[in-house]
Amino acid sequence: MSTLPPSRVSADPALIRFENVSKTYPARKGAALVTALSGIDLSVPAGTILGVIGRSGAGKSTLIRLINGLERPSAGRVVIGDAEVSSLPERQLRAVRARVGMIFQHFNLLSSRNVADNVALPLELAGWKRAAIRARVAELLTLVGLEAQAGRYPAELSGGQKQRVGIARALATEPDVLLSDEATSALDPETTRSILALLKRINRDLGLTIVLITHEMSVIRAVADDVAVIDHGAIVERGTVYEVFTQPQAEVTRSLLAGEVGLDLPAGLAERISADPRPGGVPVLRLSLRGPQADTAILARLARETGIEAAILAGAVDEIGGQRFGSLAVGLSPGPDVTARAQAYLAALGIPADFLGYLPPAQEVAQDIAQNIAHGAARVA
Numbered sequence: 001m002s003t004l005p006p007s008r009v010s011a012d013p014a015l016i017r018f019e020n021v022s023k024t025y026p027a028r029k030g031a032a033l034v035t036a037l038s039g040i041d042l043s044v045p046a047g048t049i050l051g052v053i054g055r056s057g058a059g060k061s062t063l064i065r066l067i068n069g070l071e072r073p074s075a076g077r078v079v080i081g082d083a084e085v086s087s088l089p090e091r092q093l094r095a096v097r098a099r100v101g102m103i104f105q106h107f108n109l110l111s112s113r114n115v116a117d118n119v120a121l122p123l124e125l126a127g128w129k130r131a132a133i134r135a136r137v138a139e140l141l142t143l144v145g146l147e148a149q150a151g152r153y154p155a156e157l158s159g160g161q162k163q164r165v166g167i168a169r170a171l172a173t174e175p176d177v178l179l180s181d182e183a184t185s186a187l188d189p190e191t192t193r194s195i196l197a198l199l200k201r202i203n204r205d206l207g208l209t210i211v212l213i214t215h216e217m218s219v220i221r222a223v224a225d226d227v228a229v230i231d232h233g234a235i236v237e238r239g240t241v242y243e244v245f246t247q248p249q250a251e252v253t254r255s256l257l258a259g260e261v262g263l264d265l266p267a268g269l270a271e272r273i274s275a276d277p278r279p280g281g282v283p284v285l286r287l288s289l290r291g292p293q294a295d296t297a298i299l300a301r302l303a304r305e306t307g308i309e310a311a312i313l314a315g316a317v318d319e320i321g322g323q324r325f326g327s328l329a330v331g332l333s334p335g336p337d338v339t340a341r342a343q344a345y346l347a348a349l350g351i352p353a354d355f356l357g358y359l360p361p362a363q364e365v366a367q368d369i370a371q372n373i374a375h376g377a378a379r380v381a
Contacts, residue, residue, distance in 0.1 A: 015047075018078055022040070022073060023035075049223055050224060052064070053229055054256075072086055180211070281358035283338060291323055299312070334361075
């Protein structure tokens with residue numbers, strides 16, 4: 001069960017609710033049970049995009065299958081609107097599933113049907129009349145930009161085009177919810193960006209609620225409003241994309257974020273940092289700058305008001321969820337209590353500054369560089 005502070009969870013009316021949900025499976029051998037999900041409390045406000053992220057085997061796919069009723073919880077309730085999906089009989093569950101579209105990593109298109117007929121399939125199964133099907137298919141193919149490919153077959157399409165067909169098919173019955181299970185994992189980066197932009201536009205224009213399962217923080221960053229981090233079957237972090245990206249609480253979140261917002265140090269720099277406080281060693285801090293802080297001359301202020309000079313070693317300033325965020329690794333000028341004084345000054349300004357360790361004294365670095373140059377010159381000679 002989540003223990004996050006209430007400010008990190010949306011208070012908007014929820015379209016989808018998980019209430020203390022657990023899911024277990026029988027083990028292959030013996031009497032023990034395998035726990036896929038445990039104590040899940042999760043709400044998805046109507047009209048938002050929730051990204052659910054975690055490592056392989058964390059429970060992401062099980063969670064999404066509980067929403068459309070392909071799995072039943074072992075305990076707890078799953079609710080869509082006013083329908084408790086977890087307890088409905090099969091006949092009523094079919095009606096709820098018509099309100100839930102789904103797109104897949106590997107598209108799941110029928111190779112014997114052309115694009116238009118693939119999109120038409122859910123409508124045929126729902127008993128729509130032919131004229132209505134033709135009109136709806138034409139509308140959807142225009143929406144996803146494939147009107148010119150209506151008569152082509154899946155084998156003739158690119159990966160991005162196949163996923164657009166999958167999206168159109170998922171939208172055919174005018175669902176309230178769209179589920180995306182690793183829908184961009186099989187696509188190249190450029191195609192992934194175009195598909196995510198399409199999902200964002202669908203969310204905006206149709207007011208569709210989207211639950212997006214992924215293992216890539218870059219996908220969450222590009223499209224989601226909120227994010228839930230799942231680890232070993234439990235939600236360990238929940239909040240807006242900006243909150244989670246800029247103030248990660250769980251270790252697994254920090255691991256998944258490494259490299260995404262400038263948190264990863266360049267390999268050469270990371271190798272040089274150690275916990276050894278040698279005389280003349282350069283203390284290294286990582287500063288997290290949020291909102292207006294990301295655009296201020298904070299290092300100049302530090303030097304002017306404390307006498308502590310800081311050199312930027314690595315980092316980036318970017319935009320997340322429409323707000324500015326920066327992560328900077330800086331080396332401080334050696335001096336008595338310099339690390340504690342710098343951290344205290346920055347803390348007073350509301351800027352977290354984590355101590356990473358020490359770089360070797362500047363003269364040692366210069367000597368190493370000179371030796372490498374000499375060694376390279378000797379090898380060339």
